[in-house]
Amino acid sequence: MKQLKTLITALVLFVGTQFAVAQTKVGHINVQELMTASPAMKAAEAQVKKLQETYDVEYKKMVQEYQTKLAQYEKESATVGDAVNQTRSQEMQDMGARIQKFQDNASKALQDKAIELQKPIMEKAQAAIHKVARAKGIQYVLDSTLGGGVILADGPDLMADVKKELGF
Template identity: 55%
Template sequence: MMKQFRTFLIAAVALFGFQTMSAQTKVAHVDTNDIMTKMPAVLDAQNQLKKLSDTYTAEYKTMVDEYQAKIKKYDAEAATVTDAVNQTRQSEMQDMGRRIGEYQETAQKDLQKKEADLMKPITEKVKASIQKVGKAKGFNYVLNAGDLLLADGTDITADVKKDLGF
């Protein structure tokens, strides 16, 4: 019984190997990093993100400058005011510091969400173009050249760029 199973297994492996060799697989590669760094829509998205980031950075700097000015003022006046006033000011500064931290977190999350919203349709468009070009050229697989250690074969990056219009 074991000998028959072993014979069957060897025959199955041999048959599978012959079928795999007879069906030629066509593989191409594409450099998505090259496409994404030069694509006009990506450059526009990056400009939008930079403007938004600059807005958040300016607002954050204003908040921090105000915070530092109040600390300086309160430190200078600390000896001349009552303990109750100093405690109120300390509480106010802690609250202001917390709000600055929350603003920074919110701004960072907003930037990440905006980036995802801007990039999703672009990446979907690139993926669709890669699939379209790959099928049109008869490839079974298209690999990302950035993930390969050896990219020996057909490079369809230029064809995908052409399909995307740049």
């Protein structure tokens, strides 16, 4: 008799769980594909590319100047004194450091500009995803981009109950 009660309880819990799961609506979207197709994102990428080309031109000028001086100093190194060679060596090191710093600053500036331009586009896309999902009664939206995750979670969150169960 006790086994029958246990079996009935397990069956009721199983059916209840299956019913609850059947009520949950899940959708998905490939956010990367959405962003790639966005005209606003294409315009943002064009702006970043134009800025990158500007930095590339300046970088190439700096490198050309460095190479020209290096060739000149190497050619003259045998005919000038050690003090001049040492000064020139330090000058070349400083110039190399300036080129490296320029490259680092340009990379950071490009990254910052890309984030600045992409952030409002991403926020607008996220708002649209939420609106469409809620209009369709979808509780969870998964990002089907490789490595994506949950975008919207309107279903029950078990975090508080699990923390309580674990004692924290």
